[in-house]
Amino acid sequence: xxxxxxxxxxxxxxxxxxxxxxxxxxxxxxxxxxxxxxxxxxxxxxxxxxxxxxxxxxxxxxxxxxxxxxxxxxxxxxxxxxxxxxxxxxxxxxxxxxxxxxxxxxxxxxxxxxxxxxxxxxxxxxxxxxxxxxxxxxxxxxxxxxxxxxxxxxxxxxxxxxxxxxxxxxxxxxxxxxxxxxxxxxxxxxxxxxxxxxxxxxxxxxxxxxxxxxxxxxxxxxxxxxxxxxxxxxxxxxxxxxxxxxxxxxxxxxxxxxxxxxxxxxxxxxxxxxxxxxxxxxxxxxxxxxxxxxxxxxxxxxxxxxxxxxxxxxxxxxxxxxxxxxxxxxxxxxxxxxxxxxxxxxxxxxxxxxxxxxxxxxxxxxxxxxxxxxxxxxxxxxxxxxxxxxxxxxxxxxxxxxxxxxxxxxxxxxxxxxxxxxxxxxxxxxx
Amino acid sequence: xxxxxxxxxxxxxxxxxxxxxxxxxxxxxxxxxxxxxxxxxxxxxxxxxxxxxxxxxxxxxxxxxxxxxxxxxxxxxxxxxxxxxxxxxxxxxxxxxxxxxxxxxxxxxxxxxxxxxxxxxxxxxxxxxxxxxxxxxxxxxxxxxxxxxxxxxxxxxxxxxxxxxxxxxxxxx
Numbered sequence: 102x103x104x105x106x107x108x109x110x111x112x113x114x115x116x117x118x119x120x121x122x123x124x125x126x127x128x129x130x131x132x133x134x135x136x137x138x139x140x141x142x143x144x145x146x147x148x149x150x151x152x153x154x155x156x157x158x159x160x161x162x163x164x165x166x167x168x169x170x171x172x173x174x175x176x177x178x179x180x181x182x183x184x185x186x187x188x189x190x191x192x193x194x195x196x197x198x199x200x201x202x203x204x205x206x207x208x209x210x211x212x213x214x215x216x217x218x219x220x221x222x223x224x225x226x227x228x229x230x231x232x233x234x235x236x237x238x239x240x241x242x243x244x245x246x247x248x249x250x251x252x253x254x255x256x257x258x259x260x261x262x263x264x265x266x267x268x269x270x271x272x273x274x275x276x277x278x279x280x281x282x283x284x285x286x287x288x289x290x291x292x293x294x295x296x297x298x299x300x301x302x303x304x305x306x307x308x309x310x311x312x313x314x315x316x317x318x319x320x321x322x323x324x325x326x327x328x329x330x331x332x333x334x335x336x337x338x339x340x341x342x343x344x345x346x347x348x349x350x351x352x353x354x355x356x357x358x359x360x361x362x363x364x365x366x367x368x369x370x371x372x373x374x375x376x377x378x379x380x381x382x383x384x385x386x387x388x389x390x391x392x393x394x395x396x397x398x399x400x401x402x403x404x405x406x407x408x409x410x411x412x413x414x415x416x417x418x419x420x421x422x423x424x425x426x427x428x429x430x431x432x433x434x435x436x437x438x439x440x441x442x443x444x445x446x447x448x449x450x451x452x453x454x455x456x457x458x459x460x461x462x463x464x465x466x467x468x469x470x471x472x473x474x475x476x477x478x479x480x481x482x483x484x485x486x487x488x489x490x491x492x493x494x495x496x497x498x499x500x501x502x503x504x505x506x507x508x509x510x511x512x513x514x515x516x517x518x519x520x521x522x523x524x525x526x527x528x529x530x531x532x
Numbered sequence: 533x534x535x536x537x538x539x540x541x542x543x544x545x546x547x548x549x550x551x552x553x554x555x556x557x558x559x560x561x562x563x564x565x566x567x568x569x570x571x572x573x574x575x576x577x578x579x580x581x582x583x584x585x586x587x588x589x590x591x592x593x594x595x596x597x598x599x600x601x602x603x604x605x606x607x608x609x610x611x612x613x614x615x616x617x618x619x620x621x622x623x624x625x626x627x628x629x630x631x632x633x634x635x636x637x638x639x640x641x642x643x644x645x646x647x648x649x650x651x652x653x654x655x656x657x658x659x660x661x662x663x664x665x666x667x668x669x670x671x672x673x674x675x676x677x678x679x680x681x682x683x684x685x686x687x688x689x690x691x692x693x694x695x696x697x698x699x700x701x702x703x704x705x
Binding site: 116118119120122123124125128133135136141142143147150154157163167339342349350369373375376377378380381383433477478480 | 553592596601604633638
């Protein structure tokens with residue numbers, strides 16, 4: 102590691118910790134690096150411009166953001182909650198089960214955990230609190246934990262970012278996330294059920310059977326969304342990026358035509374809000390890619406590969422080591438930064454050890470999503486605290502059992518690659 | 533003055549929202565063109581990428597409020613107001629220096645592209661990339677304002693860095 106790079110890292114550490122926006126912290130430290138290394142100072146801008154302008158797959162990001170915002174604005178969430186309440190509300194801890202199930206369905210339409218927590222999550226927190234059976238901390242913890250499923254079930258913005266740095270196929274990554282997403286849902290529901298029995302959290306009043314067809318029918322246009330999306334991608338009709346546009350168009354039709362819940366005014370708000378999120382996410386992605394470039398110039402991935410291979414680690418040992426490292430980093434770093442800057446460091450080693458890049462990618466993304474709920478830096482904790490006012494401390498305290506459940510799921514996914522790769526192989530993945 | 537700025541801000545917001553809406557529409561045109569009409573439209577992809585570049589840097593220049601940025605604010609939120617002011621001022625100063633020293637080299641880089649035109653729409657690339665100069669200029673101006681506010685002794689120089697409507701956890705409203 103050169104002196105310039107060490108100073109660059111220290112600058113990043115200091116600027117980010119005093120609260121400078123992460124994107125600017127990365128730009129500032131990149132400029133420091135270029136200045137000390139005696140390189141052209143325009144290189145930082147050049148990397149930033151080119152990484153945004155050159156990448157067709159990144160276009161999926163703003164489109165997924167638009168789709169999620171339309172769904173949140175357009176009463177789709179309400180119909181889904183009503184449907185899930187009819188399905189699982191009758192069990193102990195029913196409202197929390199409803200939230201987990203709705204997160205699963207919602208995740209088939211949105212590619213962002215933050216969108217899930219801020220949108221449908223906020224509504225289900227309100228519903229849980231209204232029953233009077235859940236503490237605010239518990240409600241927040243359930244929503245935070247279940248929002249992590251969002252980017253695992255396709256579509257997924259983090260997986261698009263992983264595909265960008267690893268050249269793995271987005272289609273197979275998306276497919277690889279389906280079983281892990283279902284597994285996460287299963288462990289969370291089980292954990293919730295255990296807690297509900299222990300604390301004796303009552304069920305919701307069961308929705309009578311004769312009402313279920315009507316509720317399902319009302320939610321059907323929304324429920325069809327994941328089907329259309331996946332059929333589009335795997336039927337070969339659309340690329341994943343185009344699927345993002347189709348998803349947004351479908352959400353628009355469902356909320357505008359079927360549910361009649363969108364006005365021109367609210368549509369403008371959706372686009373403005375999405376433009377803001379896209380700009381802030383795009384800026385972070387672009388500046389993380391400057392860092393990616395610097396790290397590559399410094400030859401760090403290759404050096405790390407030599408080091409790790411010389412340690413003679415087995416695949417299992419390597420995966421355990423990387424998982425622990427990512428979990429630790431997830432406590433202090435933003436998921437986008439981990440995926441774009443830290444993961445590429447290990448990709449040469451992943452290849453050298455013969456680990457499947459799709460398996461590694463899905464495991465790494467699940468790991469990073471767990472990082473969204475681990476303090477002190479957990480984006481989902483911030484969003485839920487920000488949208489509901491529930492103290493982060495309370496969410497964290499009630500969150501441990503769910504964190505534990507997700508870690509078990511992560512361990513299973515790491516140990517049994519078949520859970521991730523089974524479905525992609527069915528669709529012709531040779532890996 | 534404040535009113536003019538307000539109108540300009542509304543205009544900048546409308547432009548960002550409009551560009552994003554345009555990406556969405558152009559994408560749909562591309563999909564319909566390819567799968568329904570059997571046309572391969574080369575210009576749609578380039579237009580989308582250009583608009584995406586503009587949404588990111590135009591949005592970052594004009595539309596992002598302090599609360600829209602991704603940041604690590606644990607330390608910032610845990611210190612007292614006077615220390616927060618110093619943090620904001622130091623951060624602003626660092627950003628200004630980094631952007632100012634790389635401003636002219638970047639201008640050179642963008643200007644260099646006047647000799648190259650984009651592949652299908654034939655727009656000179658220096659026009660396409662010029663949004664980055666707008667972004668750099670606005671960021672320098674914006675953080676200079678933070679620094680000036682700090683020097684004048686204004687209490688809250690950064691503005692609120694979180695902005696959400698809270699729900700009342702007691703009444704669940």
